[in-house]
Amino acid sequence: xxxxxxxxxxxxxxxxxxxxxxxxxxxxxxxxxxxxxxxxxxxxxxxxxxxxxxxxxxxxxxxxxxxxxxxxxxxxxxxxxxxxxxxxxxxxxxxxxxxxxxxxxxxxxxxxxxxxxxxxxxxxxxxxxxxxxxxxxxxxxxxxxxxxxxxxxxxxxxxxxxxxxxxxxxxxxxxxxxxxxxxxxxxxxxxxxxxxxxxxxxxxxxxxxxxxxxxxxxxxxxxxxxxxxxxxxxxxxxxxxxxxxxxxxxxxxxxxxxxxxxxxxxx
Amino acid sequence: xxxxxxxxxxxxxxxxxxxxxxxxxxxxxxxxxxxxxxxxxxxxxxxxxxxxxxxxxxxxxxxxxxxxxxxxxxxxxxxxxxxxxxxxxxxxxxxxxxxxxxxxxxxxxxxxxxxxxxxxxxxxxxxxxxxxxxxxxxxxxxxxxxxxxxxxxxxxxxxxxxxxxxxxxxxxxxxxxxxxxxxxxxxxxxxxxxxxxxxxxxxxxxxxxxxxxxxxxxxxxxxxxxxxxxxxxxxxxxxxxxxxxxxxxxxxxxxxxxxxxxxxxxx
Numbered sequence: 001x002x003x004x005x006x007x008x009x010x011x012x013x014x015x016x017x018x019x020x021x022x023x024x025x026x027x028x029x030x031x032x033x034x035x036x037x038x039x040x041x042x043x044x045x046x047x048x049x050x051x052x053x054x055x056x057x058x059x060x061x062x063x064x065x066x067x068x069x070x071x072x073x074x075x076x077x078x079x080x081x082x083x084x085x086x087x088x089x090x091x092x093x094x095x096x097x098x099x100x101x102x103x104x105x106x107x108x109x110x111x112x113x114x115x116x117x118x119x120x121x122x123x124x125x126x127x128x129x130x131x132x133x134x135x136x137x138x139x140x141x142x143x144x145x146x147x148x149x150x151x152x153x154x155x156x157x158x159x160x161x162x163x164x165x166x167x168x169x170x171x172x173x174x175x176x177x178x179x180x181x182x183x184x185x186x187x188x189x190x191x192x193x194x195x196x197x198x199x200x201x202x203x204x205x206x207x208x209x210x211x212x213x214x215x216x217x218x219x220x221x222x223x224x225x226x227x228x229x230x231x232x233x234x235x236x237x238x239x240x241x242x243x244x245x246x247x248x249x250x251x252x253x254x255x256x257x258x259x260x261x262x263x264x265x266x267x
Numbered sequence: 268x269x270x271x272x273x274x275x276x277x278x279x280x281x282x283x284x285x286x287x288x289x290x291x292x293x294x295x296x297x298x299x300x301x302x303x304x305x306x307x308x309x310x311x312x313x314x315x316x317x318x319x320x321x322x323x324x325x326x327x328x329x330x331x332x333x334x335x336x337x338x339x340x341x342x343x344x345x346x347x348x349x350x351x352x353x354x355x356x357x358x359x360x361x362x363x364x365x366x367x368x369x370x371x372x373x374x375x376x377x378x379x380x381x382x383x384x385x386x387x388x389x390x391x392x393x394x395x396x397x398x399x400x401x402x403x404x405x406x407x408x409x410x411x412x413x414x415x416x417x418x419x420x421x422x423x424x425x426x427x428x429x430x431x432x433x434x435x436x437x438x439x440x441x442x443x444x445x446x447x448x449x450x451x452x453x454x455x456x457x458x459x460x461x462x463x464x465x466x467x468x469x470x471x472x473x474x475x476x477x478x479x480x481x482x483x484x485x486x487x488x489x490x491x492x493x494x495x496x497x498x499x500x501x502x503x504x505x506x507x508x509x510x511x512x513x514x515x516x517x518x519x520x521x522x523x524x525x526x527x528x529x530x531x532x533x534x
Binding site for chain 1: 436437530
């Protein structure tokens with residue numbers, strides 16, 4: 001297992017600070033009529049407060065299942081997950097999620113989509129407006145506040161989905177290949193925007209992707225999975241500061257890391 | 268060999284509006300032409316097939332006659348009552364069947380079974396049970412539309428993407444909030460379309476009910492005309508029902524566009 005220590009990690013590893021997310025020996029078995037299928041086997045992870053972690057692996061390696069278990073959308077067959085010291089037993093507003101498919105509510109405007117979770121919480125209207133305005137600014141879509149999702153492009157929809165999750169001020173943001181359906185240019189600018197948002201909001205993020213470059217570019221640590229059954233095969237520290245731009249993708253150490261992970265996924 | 272893509276007969280491609288309108292007018296005039304040929308040319312006796320001119324004259328005579336309007340009134344009343352009754356019970360049951368697997372088990376197999384029993388076969392039974400009053404006609408419309416409506420509403424619920432529900436859970440929605448704030452608004456445009464189709468069926472069963480057991484209404488008007496061999500009145504009756512059906516259909520369609528502008532593929 002390769003471990004490169006980062007020289008500018010904003011996450012202070014300290015024996016006295018417990019990890020924000022603890023995943024212990026988690027497995028998931030799907031049962032059909034006469035077969036059992038093990039999607040995830042014995043996955044353990046520890047993620048610190050404010051950390052941006054990515055999980056990369058081939059399609060069908062169980063990485064989405066893992067994320068859905070952290071969200072509480074699926075039960076673990078074995079093992080346990082704790083977030084902020086509390087065991088995960090079901091979905092909650094504490095763990096916001098952004099999906100690969102477009103999940104904006106089509107009958108709500110952009111502003112009302114962002115306000116969805118806030119209204120469920122019963123926050124006063126004036127306060128909701130304030131929060132919604134802030135996130136509209138953050139994703140640079142203030143002019144589209146009253147547009148319906150069908151009027152937005154794919155990239156804009158995902159920006160709203162991110163804003164909708166963050167407006168709820170979740171403790172953790174889970175992202176399941178949110179840029180998977182976007183074209184290259186849009187994807188690159190979405191990545192930079194996400195990093196920018198993360199630096200401002202300091203939300204702990206777990207980001208699932210099959211795109212190795214994306215995994216390295218965004219995260220401070222990259223978990224590499226292998227499939228059938230899904231398990232962690234390596235963890236890499238990414239040796240770049242939190243403040244990065246797209247240029248970092250051309251740096252030699254970036255390319256080296258990318259090659260290393262690529263080789264791993266080939267086996 | 269290249270196959271040029273021009274022309275007006277491309278698979279699933281738009282044509283000019285003028286071509287579209289011409290096509291629509293063509294089929295109407297073709298029917299009128301064949302009708303005229305058969306009647307004016309006395310290929311078919313006037314007793315069986317009145318000329319278009321006679322039907323049109325009869326049409327204008329009838330719409331000046333208050334008896335036609337009272338027949339329309341009573342028919343519309345029966346449709347409305349039967350349809351509202353079917354919707355009031357069928358929509359909630361359909362929503363339950365589409366939302367909860369257990370409710371599906373209770374509702375769906377039985378409904379599928381009854382659906383294959385022709386509503387018309389129930390008419391003698393309905394007459395034995397409820398006589399030949401208003402309730403009998405309302406019951407025929409109810410039985411004709413109710414079972415189908417339950418199944419179609421359940422399917423409308425099932426077309427709501429699972430990820431939309433997952434997203435709302437991660438935004439903090441409870442189960443009842445998922446139903447009221449996600450499932451119900453999400454199905455509205457499809458539900459309106461389902462109702463639009465069902466009201467078309469309701470017209471069919473109305474006429475069936477009025478042909479069998481009634482002394483007023485548009486179906487009865489047609490039946491009475493048949494006894495006196497007044498085929499022109501039969502034509503007018505059918506025409507009036509067609510126009511009323513078209514009007515209700517367009518009203519539903521317009522309401523859908525008006526109230527649910529957010530729907531994909533809408534205006």
